[in-house]
Amino acid sequence: MFHAKSAWLNTLKPNFKVLPLKDRILCGVGALLGLGLSSFISWLALGDLNAWYIAPMGASSVLLFAVPASPLAQPWNMVVGNTLAALIGVTCAMFIPNLTEAFSIAVALAIVLMMTTDSLHPPSGAVAITAVLGGEAVHDLGYAFLFYPVLLNSVLLMVVAIIYNRLLGKQYPQKAQVNTRTTDPTPTQKVSIQPADIQQVLEQQSQLLDISEYDLQKIILEAQQLASRRGTSQFSCRDIMSQQVIYLRAEDDIQSALDKFKQVNLMSLPVVSDLDRLVGNLALYDVVEWFKRAADPKASWENHVYQIMNPKVVTVQPDQPIEDLVPYFVERSFNYIPVVEQKRLVGMISRADMIAALSQQLNALQQYNH
Template sequence: MFRVKEFAWINILKPNFKILPIKDRLLCGIGALLGLSLSSFMSWLALGHLNAWYIAPMGASSVLLFAIPASPLAQPWNMVVGNSIAALIGVTCALWIPNQTEAFSIAVALAIVLMMSTDSLHPPSGAVAITAVLGGKAVQDLGYAFLFYPVLLNSVLLMVVAILYNRLLGKQYPQPPQLNTRTADPTPTQKVSIQPADIQQVLEAQSQLLDISEYDLQKIILEAQHLANRRSISQFCCADIMSAQVISLCADEPIQTALDKFKQINLMSLPVVAKVEGAEHLVGTLALYDVVEWFKRAADPKATWEEHVYQIMNPQVVTVKPQQPIQDLVPYFVERSFNYIPVVDDKKLVGMISRADMIAALNQQIYQMQKTT
C-alpha cells in the first residue's frame, strides 16, 4: 500500500487555486450553459444560412467569462478586441501562407504579440486564429468577413449574456476602475499602508504576467493586513460605541417635515423607519441632497409630485450588527466617506454610529496600545 507522502509531489503540479463551494460551481456552469445557448441561438438566427455560424473557441471564452469574470483576461476589451485581432491575423495567414502548419503557427504567434501590445490578451483567441486557418471551406469562403461573423458577433453576444448574468449574481463585470475619485492621491487607508505605487513597483520587477489586476492584488493585501491588525488590539463592538437615542424619519411622513428636521439637527442624512408589529424597522435613508433633488423635480410641471419620504429615500442601506467589531466599519468611514452607519438587530433600528464615535473609540484603542508597550 502506497503512503500518502509518496504522492505529495503531485501537489507541485496542481494550481494554487481556490475551490469554490458547490453552489458557486454550479452557478458558473449554468452561466456558461445559458451564455453559449443564447448566443449560439441568436447567431443561428442571424447567420442560419452559413455553416460557420458559431465557433468552438467561444467555449473557452465562456470558462473565463462565467467562472473567473474578475480575471483581467476575461474583460470585455480582451474578449472582443483579442478575438478580433486573432481572426484578422488568422485569415491573413490563411490567405498568404499555403502551408497550413506554418500558417496557423505564425497566426497564433503574431496574435499573441499584438494582443499583448494592445492589452487585450485573451487565451481563447489563440484558438480563433487556428480556426481561421483550419476551419474548412465554410470559413475559407467567408474570407475577412470571418472577422465580423461569426467571430465578432459571437464575442459580443456572449459578452452581453455574461454581463447580465454576472450582475444578476451580484458580481461586478466588467471590473470597474478602482480609483480615488476625489484626488489623484492614494486613498486614506493607502496613505498609511500599502500604496498603488508599491504594488506597481513590485509588479514591474516581475518577468511574467499575473492573472490578477493590480487593484485586486492590492485589495487582498490590505484586507489581510486589516485582519492582522484586528488581532493585535482589544476590540470594541458596535453596541459599545453606538448612540441608542436615534433621530429618524418615518417613511410616510411628509418631505417638508423631514426638511424641518434637517434644519433643526444640522445632519446630512437620517435613517428612515416604518412601524412593523410595534417595532421600528429600518427601511432606508434620506440624505439632504435627496431633498434638494426633490425640490428641483417639483419645479418641473411635467414631473410627478412626490409628497412622502418613502418616495424619495434610498432603500439600499449599509448596516452593522450590535456585536460586530468596530474595525469592520473603518472602510466605510475612511474609503467611502460615510458620516453615519445604522446598527440593526433583526431588522430593528437599535442605534447609530457616527464618524466621531469611531474616532473616539480608535483613539482609545491607540492609547491602550501605547500603555502596553
C-alpha cells in the same frame, strides 16, 4: 504510500480557490445563458451562414463567467484579442498553403500582437486556428470573418456577461483602481502599501500574473484590516453607539422629511417602519433629486419617504468590534452606520464616535508601550 502519492498529485494542482457549490452552479448557468443567447442572436442575424457561431466562444465563456475578475477576461481582451487573432488567422490561411504551418504561425503571431496591445485572451488562439482550419465556410468569408461571426459573437457574449455578472453583484468590467473618488491612494494606503509600491514590484516581474492590480490592492487592504484586528480591541459597537437616534418613518411625507433635515443639519437619515425595523436610508440629495422630478407628471405619485429612499443600508451588530467599521469610515467616507439587532434599529455610530474610540485606544497603547 497513498499519502505520498496524494502529496505528489497536490503539487500538480493550481493554487486556486474552490468556490462553494452555489457559486459554481451560477458560473455554469451564466455560461449556459451567455452561449445560448449570443448564439441564438447570431443565428437570427446571420441566417443560413454556416459559420454563424465559432467554438472558441466556449473557452471565452469560461473566463467571462467563471473568472470575470481575471485581466484576461476583460472586454478589451475579449473583443480586441479575438479580432486580432481572426485577422492574423485569415491572412495566414490566404498566404500559407501548408495548414500546419499556417495555424502555427497564426497562433504565434497572435500571441505577440495581443501582448503588444495588452489584449491577451487565451481563447483567441483558438480563433486563429479556426480561421485556418474552419473549412470552406470560413475561407469563403475572407476578412469578413473578422466581423461575423467573430466580432458579433464576441460582443454579444460580452454583453450577456456584463449583465449577468452585474446581476450577481460582481464588478465586471473590473474597476481601474480602489479609490473611486480620486486617483490618489485611499487613506489606508497612504500610511501603508501604496499603489505605486505594487506597480514597482509588478514591473520587476518577468512573467504575466493572472490577477489585476486592482484586485491586488483590495487583497492587501483587507489583509491589513485583518492584521489590525489582531491587536487589542477595547470597544464593541454597543460601547460607543448613540441610543437616541434621529430617524424618519417610511410613511413620512417627503416635505416633512426635508423639514427634519433642516432641524438636525444632517446629510442623511435612517428610515424605519412602524415596528422600528430599519428599512432604508434617505440622503438629502435624494430629496433634491425628488424636487428636480417634481415638475414631471410621471413622478407626481412620489409623496412618501419610502418611495424615494435607498433600501440598501450597511449595518452592524451591537457586539461587533469597532475595527469592522474602519473601512466604511476611512475608505468609503461614511458619516454614520446604523446598529441593528434582530432587524430593529437600536443605535447609531458616527464618525466622531469612531475617532474618539480610536483615540482612546491609541492613548492606551502608548501608555502600555511606555
